Amino acid sequence: MIALLMRDLRLAVRAGGGFGLGLAFFLIVTVMVPFSVGPNSELLTRIAPGVLWLGALLSCLLSLDRLLALDWEDGSLDLLATAPLPLEAVVSVKALAHWITTGLPLVLAAPVLGVLLNLPGQGFLWLVLSLFLGTPALSVIGTFGAALTVGLKRGGLLLSLLVMPLYVPTLIFGAEVARRGAEGMAVQTPLLMLAGISAAVIALLPFASAAVLRINLR
Amino acid sequence: MTLNVTDLAIARGGLPVLEGLSFRLEPGRALILRGPNGIGKTTLLRTIAGLQPPLAGQIEGAEDQIAYAAHSDGLKQALSVTENLIFWARVFGTSSVEPALTAFDLNALKDRAAGALSAGQKRRLGLARMLVTGRPIWVMDEPTVSLDTRAVAMFADAVRAHLGQGGAALIATHIDLGLSEADVLDAGAYKATLPALDDFDEGFL
Numbered sequence: 001m002i003a004l005l006m007r008d009l010r011l012a013v014r015a016g017g018g019f020g021l022g023l024a025f026f027l028i029v030t031v032m033v034p035f036s037v038g039p040n041s042e043l044l045t046r047i048a049p050g051v052l053w054l055g056a057l058l059s060c061l062l063s064l065d066r067l068l069a070l071d072w073e074d075g076s077l078d079l080l081a082t083a084p085l086p087l088e089a090v091v092s093v094k095a096l097a098h099w100i101t102t103g104l105p106l107v108l109a110a111p112v113l114g115v116l117l118n119l120p121g122q123g124f125l126w127l128v129l130s131l132f133l134g135t136p137a138l139s140v141i142g143t144f145g146a147a148l149t150v151g152l153k154r155g156g157l158l159l160s161l162l163v164m165p166l167y168v169p170t171l172i173f174g175a176e177v178a179r180r181g182a183e184g185m186a187v188q189t190p191l192l193m194l195a196g197i198s199a200a201v202i203a204l205l206p207f208a209s210a211a212v213l214r215i216n217l218r
Numbered sequence: 219m220t221l222n223v224t225d226l227a228i229a230r231g232g233l234p235v236l237e238g239l240s241f242r243l244e245p246g247r248a249l250i251l252r253g254p255n256g257i258g259k260t261t262l263l264r265t266i267a268g269l270q271p272p273l274a275g276q277i278e279g280a281e282d283q284i285a286y287a288a289h290s291d292g293l294k295q296a297l298s299v300t301e302n303l304i305f306w307a308r309v310f311g312t313s314s315v316e317p318a319l320t321a322f323d324l325n326a327l328k329d330r331a332a333g334a335l336s337a338g339q340k341r342r343l344g345l346a347r348m349l350v351t352g353r354p355i356w357v358m359d360e361p362t363v364s365l366d367t368r369a370v371a372m373f374a375d376a377v378r379a380h381l382g383q384g385g386a387a388l389i390a391t392h393i394d395l396g397l398s399e400a401d402v403l404d405a406g407a408y409k410a411t412l413p414a415l416d417d418f419d420e421g422f423l
Contacts, residue, residue: 003308007294007301014296075290079347082267082286083309218270 001085001093008097018066022059022102023109029055030113041118048117049127049178055113056106056131057171060138061163063102065156067094067146068213077150081217087210095136095143095206103135119182126181130194134174137198140205141166147209151216169197219283219354220244221386223266226275227410230261234273234410241403243386245354248377248397251390253405259390260289262405263359266388285310285353287361291344295333299324299343302332307350318349321376322369337364345373349380356380356387362395370395 012019033051034044068091071077080090110131111124119127145163149155176190220242227237235258243249251259265272267286293302303315319325322342327335332343341364348356356377362370374396377387381399389395 003305007297007305010301011294011296074292074294075288076292076294078264078269078288078290079286079292079306080309081269082284083306084282084311085309218264 001089004080004085004090004093005097008094009100012097012101018063019101020105022063023105025062026055026059026106026109027113029058030116033117044118045120045182048114048119049123049182050175051117052110052114052119052127053131053134053171053175053178056103056110056135057138057167059106060102060135060142061160061167063098064142064146064163065149065159067098067143068150069146069155072150077213078217081214087213088206091143091147091209091213092206095139095209098143099136099139103131103139106135107131120184122184123178123182126187126191127178130174130177130181130191133191133195133198134170137170137201138167140198140201141170144205144209144212147213147216150213170194173197219279221266221280221283221355221388222276222278224276224278226262226265226277227273228258228261228265228270229273229410230258235261236405236408237274237410239275239405239408243355243388245384245386246381248381248387248389248400250395250397250400250402251388251405252392252402257405257409259405260359263357263388263390264288267357280355283353283355284357285348285351285355287344287348287356287358289359289363291340291347293332293340293343296331298329298331299335300328302343303346303350306347310351310353312350312352315346315350318346321349321379322346322372338366338369341365342369342372345376349376354385356385356389358387358389358391360391361389362391362393 030051037043068077071080081087107128110127114124114127142163145159148162149159152158173190173194177187177194180187180190222242224240226239228235239262241249251262253259264270266277266280267284268280300315303318307313307315319328322345324342324346327339332340335343345361361373365373377397380387
């Protein structure tokens, strides 16, 4: 499992691996928002948590179609399926590698970009915490979507459509934590819901992903 | 470990392609699978490798014993030759890649990125992967595509050495590998006559 994780991380940072794609997209979205809605700092403060969360979600979505498709195209997914590693472990490691290369950089970049959107000082901690708890769910759900569409050429559109509704609960509660945090309200309820969703999808979805992958490999 | 296939029927895309297929593959033996294009050789190998379920019949002794080599080599272009092999060695829980590099004459290329190899060199690397799996039964689909005669001889030597260590090999191929001791199975004799499946779910499952 560690071998697979190290290989995926190494592939991501080498030429053509796509590391930084999500981060760059996140940066572009958040930098462009003040230009499009105007420099009204009160307005920016109000929409900052939602914009940051939406940006993080869309950047996650951007790299999903490469998650399993590359391994499928060069045949290594077939070979991994016949290796001693169970497919559940393969998809879990793939999701973890996706989170480390896409989700984690977003979490780390969010406070810097929060400044650009005039996020209030008390909101930074909750923004980072909500992204830290929520982005693993985005990666795991995304892996499920990638497993569903793995055999399809140019399956990106279908993948986005399939994954979007599944992302909604994470987005709602994640953005709610960040918003309440920024306004100085109690965050416990949405925070627990967000953590619960992440824990549930991490526990359950790898089995679903492995099952659909087995069907798609036939 | 003996591979035992009894009365196997397989389908591709919901259409039965082969039926009534039985054979035994003992340790130390090689079985060459022949048959015209589209007869179902690849489907048979994928079924034996466990990538798809058979329509009917049993496959015994395949679980966790098989190293499968498909049409594509499963190489990562951005990784070097050694990195590719070490990855598979670690996945299969073995350690040494040196014998595999030597067997397929890849030592001079070992630091080169797999994406910079020629088609024949890639295939040699793909076959070297079989050596690092440590699995007793090799199931190979057209292993000699894009290999020159010297590399085919290298491959035949590697298979012979594997058989000598009590391994077995099931190879689908159209060319003469020079493995005179191998048995031959002609898939053409088992062409399915079953009608197309009338099972709606099969299209989805």
